[in-house]
Amino acid sequence: MSLIEISHLRKEYPNITPLKDVNATVDKGEVISIIGPSGTGKSTLLRCLNRLETPTSGQILVDGVDMCDPATDLALMRRKMGMVFQNYNLFGHKLVAENVMMAPMDLLGMPKQEAWEQALKLLDMVGLKDKALSWPHELSGGQRQRVAIARGLAMNPQILLFDEPTSALDPTMVSEVLSVMTGLAERGLTMMVVTHEMRFARDASTRVFYMDQGEVWEAGPPEQIFEHPSRPETHDFIFRVRCWHYDISSTSFDLPGMLASLEQYCLRQFMGGRSVNTCEMLVEELVANHLVPVARTRGMDDPQLHLNLFAGEGGVDIALEIDYRSMLPDGDPLNDGSQDPISAALVKGLVDKTVTVEPGVVRYHVKQR
Amino acid sequence: MRARTWTLRLVAVACAVLCALVLLPVVASASQEPAASGPEPEYQTLDELTGKQFAYVNGSVYNQYVQKRVQDTGESFYASLPDCVAAVEGGKADAAVQLSYCCQAVVNRKGGTVALLPENVGEVEEAFFFPKGDPLIPKFNEEIQKLEKDGTIDELTKKWVGTDESAKTLPNQDWDAPNGTLKFATSGVLDPFSYVGANGEILGYDVDLALRIAKDLGYHLDISTITMDAIFASVQTGKVDFGGTLTKTPERAEMVDFTEKVMPTYISVIVKSKDGGQTSGAANSATMGRSFIDDIKQSFIKTFVQENRWELILSGLGVTAIISLCSGSLGTLLGYVFVTLRRKGNKLVGKLIDGYQAIIGGVPIVVVLMVLYYVVFGSTSIPGEIVAILAFTLSFGSTASTTMWTAIKGIDIGQEESGLALGYEKRAVFRKIVLPQAAQQFLPQLISQFVGLVKETAVVGYIAVQDLTRASDLIRARTMDAFFPLVSTAIIYFVLCRLIAHALNRLADRINPTSKPRKIRGVK
Numbered sequence: 001m002s003l004i005e006i007s008h009l010r011k012e013y014p015n016i017t018p019l020k021d022v023n024a025t026v027d028k029g030e031v032i033s034i035i036g037p038s039g040t041g042k043s044t045l046l047r048c049l050n051r052l053e054t055p056t057s058g059q060i061l062v063d064g065v066d067m068c069d070p071a072t073d074l075a076l077m078r079r080k081m082g083m084v085f086q087n088y089n090l091f092g093h094k095l096v097a098e099n100v101m102m103a104p105m106d107l108l109g110m111p112k113q114e115a116w117e118q119a120l121k122l123l124d125m126v127g128l129k130d131k132a133l134s135w136p137h138e139l140s141g142g143q144r145q146r147v148a149i150a151r152g153l154a155m156n157p158q159i160l161l162f163d164e165p166t167s168a169l170d171p172t173m174v175s176e177v178l179s180v181m182t183g184l185a186e187r188g189l190t191m192m193v194v195t196h197e198m199r200f201a202r203d204a205s206t207r208v209f210y211m212d213q214g215e216v217w218e219a220g221p222p223e224q225i226f227e228h229p230s231r232p233e234t235h236d237f238i239f240r241v242r243c244w245h246y247d248i249s250s251t252s253f254d255l256p257g258m259l260a261s262l263e264q265y266c267l268r269q270f271m272g273g274r275s276v277n278t279c280e281m282l283v284e285e286l287v288a289n290h291l292v293p294v295a296r297t298r299g300m301d302d303p304q305l306h307l308n309l310f311a312g313e314g315g316v317d318i319a320l321e322i323d324y325r326s327m328l329p330d331g332d333p334l335n336d337g338s339q340d341p342i343s344a345a346l347v348k349g350l351v352d353k354t355v356t357v358e359p360g361v362v363r364y365h366v367k368q369r
Numbered sequence: 370m371r372a373r374t375w376t377l378r379l380v381a382v383a384c385a386v387l388c389a390l391v392l393l394p395v396v397a398s399a400s401q402e403p404a405a406s407g408p409e410p411e412y413q414t415l416d417e418l419t420g421k422q423f424a425y426v427n428g429s430v431y432n433q434y435v436q437k438r439v440q441d442t443g444e445s446f447y448a449s450l451p452d453c454v455a456a457v458e459g460g461k462a463d464a465a466v467q468l469s470y471c472c473q474a475v476v477n478r479k480g481g482t483v484a485l486l487p488e489n490v491g492e493v494e495e496a497f498f499f500p501k502g503d504p505l506i507p508k509f510n511e512e513i514q515k516l517e518k519d520g521t522i523d524e525l526t527k528k529w530v531g532t533d534e535s536a537k538t539l540p541n542q543d544w545d546a547p548n549g550t551l552k553f554a555t556s557g558v559l560d561p562f563s564y565v566g567a568n569g570e571i572l573g574y575d576v577d578l579a580l581r582i583a584k585d586l587g588y589h590l591d592i593s594t595i596t597m598d599a600i601f602a603s604v605q606t607g608k609v610d611f612g613g614t615l616t617k618t619p620e621r622a623e624m625v626d627f628t629e630k631v632m633p634t635y636i637s638v639i640v641k642s643k644d645g646g647q648t649s650g651a652a653n654s655a656t657m658g659r660s661f662i663d664d665i666k667q668s669f670i671k672t673f674v675q676e677n678r679w680e681l682i683l684s685g686l687g688v689t690a691i692i693s694l695c696s697g698s699l700g701t702l703l704g705y706v707f708v709t710l711r712r713k714g715n716k717l718v719g720k721l722i723d724g725y726q727a728i729i730g731g732v733p734i735v736v737v738l739m740v741l742y743y744v745v746f747g748s749t750s751i752p753g754e755i756v757a758i759l760a761f762t763l764s765f766g767s768t769a770s771t772t773m774w775t776a777i778k779g780i781d782i783g784q785e786e787s788g789l790a791l792g793y794e795k796r797a798v799f800r801k802i803v804l805p806q807a808a809q810q811f812l813p814q815l816i817s818q819f820v821g822l823v824k825e826t827a828v829v830g831y832i833a834v835q836d837l838t839r840a841s842d843l844i845r846a847r848t849m850d851a852f853f854p855l856v857s858t859a860i861i862y863f864v865l866c867r868l869i870a871h872a873l874n875r876l877a878d879r880i881n882p883t884s885k886p887r888k889i890r891g892v893k
Binding site for chain 2: 075085089093094101107133135151152155
C-alpha cells in the first residue's frame with residue numbers, strides 16, 4: 001500500500017478552482033518534486049494533504065486513513081506529516097531549541113531532557129547547533145528555514161511536506177537549505193517538495209510531478225520530465241524555466257529590480273560571475289541607456305519592451321533577445337545610428353554575433369570567455 | 370532594573386512639578402492677611418453688575434432669579450461653590466451666586482478676598498422633595514408646620530448658622546423606628562445646610578431637620594450624599610426615598626413633589642472685596658517666605674488633618690482602587706470572552722459584539738453609569754460601588770477586547786498553520802502559540818488603557834459613590850479652598866496611576882518571553 005493515495009481530488013473556491021482532478025500516489029521513501037507554473041494548485045495540493053485546506057471532493061488516504069472523513073483525528077494524523085513553509089513560521093516567542101522541543105514535549109509527552117538532546121542532534125544535522133539558544137529573529141532566512149526543517153523532523157514524521165521552502169530566500173541562502181534537503185532525501189526520508197528549484201527537482205527527487213491547470217499533467221522520473229517531456233505544456237514550462245523573461249511597459253520602470261531578477265536567474269543557472277556581469281552590462285547599455293531614453297525623447301510613456309535571456313546547460317550559449325517592435329513606427333533606434341558610439345562599441349565588444357530575428361526583434365549572442 | 374529606576378525618577382520629577390503647581394496659586398495669595406474688619410465689597414448694588422459674568426453651581430436655578438433682576442449677565446457653571454468663588458478671585462467671573470447662608474460661610478472662611486454684595490437677589494424657598502405623589506408628603510408637611518410653631522426650626526437655624534462648631538452635632542438615631550428606614554440623599558457640598566464634617570459624618574441643617582421629622586414619624590434615616598446634578602434622578606427613580614433640601618421652582622415641581630418650605634432664605638451674591646487680590650503692602654521676602662510656608666501648612670492641615678479628613682481621602686482612595694482593580698480585571702476577562710466568541714467565527718456573534726462596542730464606545734461613561742444606576746437597576750438596592758464596577762467592566766471589556774483582538778489578528782496566520790501542521794489542536798495553538806505572541810503586543814497598550822480607567826472612575830460621584838474625587842469635592846465644599854485639595858488629589862491620582870502602571874509593567878515584563886535569559890530550564 002502506498003503511503004499517500006490521492007484520487008479525484010478537487011478544490012474549489014468561489015471564484016477559482018485550483019485543483020480540478022488530481023490523482024497520484026506516493027510510496028514510502030520517495031522524494032517527489034512538484035513543479036509547474038504559478039497558480040496551478042501546487043501549494044493547494046500540499047495543504048490539502050494535511051488538511052490545512054478542506055478539499056471540495058475526492059479522497060486522500062494517508063497511511064490508509066481517509067483524511068477527508070470527519071471522524072478522522074486530524075491532529076493525530078498531522079503528527080505523522082511534518083510541513084515546512086515558505087515563510088518558515090518559527091514561533092517568535094520561543095528560542096530556537098524550544099521551537100524544536102515544543103511539539104515533541106507537548107504532543108508526544110517526550111521528557112524535557114530527551115527533547116533537548118534530540119533538538120541539539122537535529123540542529124546539529126542542519127548545521128545550527130550553536131544557534132540553539134538564539135531567538136528566531138536573530139537568524140538569517142536560510143538559517144530559519146533550516147530550523148523549521150529541524151522542527152518538522154522533531155516529530156519524527158513519516159513524510160515531510162515542503163511548500164516552496166526556498167522561494168522567500170535570498171539567492172545566496174538557497175543552497176544551504178537545498179543541501180540540507182538533499183541530505184534528507186539521501187537518507188531515505190519520504191518528502192513532497194513544491195519547488196521552483198529545477199536543479200533540486202532534477203538531481204534530488206525520485207519522481208517529479210508536473211502540475212498544470214489543476215491536475216498532475218505529467219509524472220515521472222526527473223530524466224523523463226526534464227529531457228523527454230511527453231506533453232507540450234511540460235516542454236514549454238521546462239524551457240521557460242531555463243529562460244529569463246522581463247517586460248518593460250513604462251519609461252519609469254524598475255531598473256534595480258530588473259537587474260536583481262536577472263542576476264538571480266543567472267546565479268541559478270550557475271553562470272560565472274563574468275558572464276553575469278556581461279549580461280547585466282548588455283541590458284543596461286541597450287535598454288536603460290539607449291532604448292528607454294529614446295522612447296522618452298519621442299514622448300512615449302509606455303514603450304513595450306520584452307527581454308529574454310537564454311542559457312544552455314551550465315550557463316553556456318547565453319543569448320539576450322530584445323523585442324522592441326512597439327518602437328518601430330517612429331524609426332528603428334538600434335539600426336539608425338542614434339546609439340552613443342562608445343555605448344555601441346561596448347556592446348560590440350560583449351557579443352559574438354547579433355542576429356535580427358525579425359524587424360524589431362534582435363538577438364545578441366554573448367561572447368564566452 | 371534600569372527601567373524601574375527611570376520610572377521612579379520620572380515619578381519624583383512629576384511630583385515636584387505638581388507640587389510647584391500647588392504652590393503657585395498659594396504664592397499668588399500668600400501674603401493676603403485677613404482684613405481686620407469685614408471686607409468691603411467691590412460693588413454695592415445689583416445694577417452695577419449689569420453685563421457682568423456670573424458663576425453658578427452645576428444644577429443651580431438661581432440664574433433665572435438673577436436674570437429677572439440684572440440685565441445682560443453672562444453665565445458660567447462650576448462643580449461647586451468653592452470653584453465659583455475661585456473663579457471670582459481669579460477674575461474669571463465677577464459674581465458667584467448661592468443661598469445667603471452658604472455665601473456667608475464662604476466669605477467668613479475666605480478672610481477678605483471676597484465679600485457679600487449688600488443687596489440680595491430675592492427670596493427663595495428650600496424644601497425636601499419626594500417622587501411624585503408620595504404619601505409621605507402630607508405627613509412631612511404636618512411635621513414641618515409643627516416644628517415651625519414650637520420654635521424648633523428657629524433653634525436649628527441658629528445652631529447651624531452660628532459659629533459654635535461644637536454645638537453642630539446630630540441626634541443619635543436611638544429611637545424606635547416602627548415604620549422602617551427611609552433613604553435620604555443630600556448634596557453634601559452646601560455648608561451649612563448639608564456638608565461632610567469630622568470623620569466623614571454627613572452634617573448640616575437639612576440633615577438635622579430630616580432626622581427630627583423622621584423621629585416623630587417613626588423612621589430611621591439612611592443618609593447619603595450625591596452630586597447636585599444627580600439628586601433629582603435618584604429621587605425620581607426611587608433610588609432614594611427623598612432628597613433635600615433644594616430650592617423650589619415650578620420646573621422642578623413638575624418632576625418631583627416638594628414639601629412645605631423648611632426655611633425662608635435669600636439668594637446672595639459674592640463679589641471681590643475692594644482690596645481683594647491686592648497684596649497688603651510691600652512685604653519683604655522673609656515674611657513672604659514664612660507666610661507662604663505657613664499657608665501650605667495651613668492648607669495641608671485644613672485639607673487633611675482637621676476633622677480627620679484624611680480618613681475621607683483614604684476611604685475615597687480605597688474605593689477608587691477597588692473599583693479600578695475590580696473592573697480592570699473583570700473587564701480584561703470580559704474582553705477575553707469577546708475574543709473567544711469572535712474566534713469561533715460566527716458572523717452574527719461578531720456583529721453583535723461590534724454593535725455592543727459601538728454603543729459602549731459612543732456613549733460617555735458617565736451616561737452609561739447613570740443609566741445603569743437609575744434606570745436599569747433603578748428599582749433595586751444594588752450599591753453604587755457594584756454598579757460602578759459593572760459599568761466600568763462593560764466599558765473596559767469593550768476596549769480590552771478591541772486591543773486584544775487587533776493584536777491577535779496581527780499575528781501571522783502562518784504561526785497558527787505551523788502549529789496545526791505540527792499536530793496541535795486548534796485550542797492549544799491559540800493558547801500556546803498565538804496568544805503569547807499577541808500578549809507581547811497588547812499588554813503595554815492594555816496597561817495604559819487600565820491607567821486611563823483609573824482616572825475615568827472619577828465620575829462615580831454621580832451615583833452616590835464616594836471615591837477619591839468625590840472625597841476631595843466634599844472637603845473643598847467644607848474648607849472653601851479651591852486649589853489645595855484639587856492638586857493634592859491630582860498628586861494622589863498620579864502616584865496611584867504610576868504605581869499601578871509600574872507594577873503591571875513589571876508583571877508584563879516577567880511574562881514577556883523575549884525578556885527572559887537565553888536559557889532553557891531543566892536541561893543539562
